Amino acid sequence: MAELLIADEIVVEAPIEVVWRVVTNPELMTGWFADVVDLVIEPGARGRLRFGDQGGPVVVEEVEPPSRFTFRWNHPEGSEPLAGNSMLVAFTLAAEGPERTRVRVVESGHELTAWPDAEKQRYADEHREGWAEFLARLAGVVLP
C-alpha cells in the first residue's frame, strides 16, 4: 500500500464517462490542471505539464477507463520516476448513479516497505484523511 500524503474526494452530478473525459482528455485537463498538458494518456507515456512559466515531467502509469488514472510527477528532470523520487497521483472514479460520480484523488510518496503489513494497515486506517491533515494537526495549523 502506498502511503497517503493527500486524499480528497468530490461528488460530480454527471455520468462517469463524462467525468472520465474531463479527468483524462489532455485538452480538457487544461481546464482544471495545467496551462499546457503535453501528454498522451496511455500507460508508460512521458510528457510535460506547464503551470505559467513553471513545469515538469509527468509519466502516466495506469489508464483503466472509466475508473482509474494514475501518474507520477515531481521527479527530478531527466531521471526515471521511481517510488523514491516522485509523487504518485491516483484518480479513482466510481459511478454512484447514472448521472452521479464520486472522484477520489490520492497523492502519495514512498511505499511502506519497512513496516509489517498489519502495522501499515492500522496506521493507514488511522490516517485516512491524509498526511496533510495529520501534519497540520501535529503542528496546530488550521487548514483552509
Added chain:
Amino acid sequence: MTDVDEELWSAVGDVSRLRILDLLVENGEVTASWLSGQVPISRQAVVKHLATLEHVRLISRRKQGREVLCRIDDARLEQAAQAMAARAAGWNRRLRAIKRLAEAIHADEQRASERS
C-alpha cells in the same frame, strides 16, 4: 510544483518519520532509544530517520552522556504543515474545477441530445 522544498517533502513523505514526529510532538524531548521502543522498526532505522529529519531541520539532536536527545523544531514543523496544507488545497481546488467542467459538459450534451 517546483517551488516546494523537495527535501522537506521527501522527509515528511514517510510513515515512520511521521510517527516519530507524532511521538516528539506528544512527548517533547526524548532519547533515540526510547523512540525505537515505540515504533515497529529497528533502532538503526530510527537513527537513520532522525538523521533525515535533522537534515531538513524538522528536529534537532543533542548529546547527553551516552544518550542522544531529540526534539521538534516547532517553527519548521509549522512551515512544513503549511506547505502540505497548500498542496492539499491545490487538489481540492482541482477537484472542484473537475466537477464544474464535467457538470457543464453534461448539461451541454443533454441539451444537444434533447434538440436532436
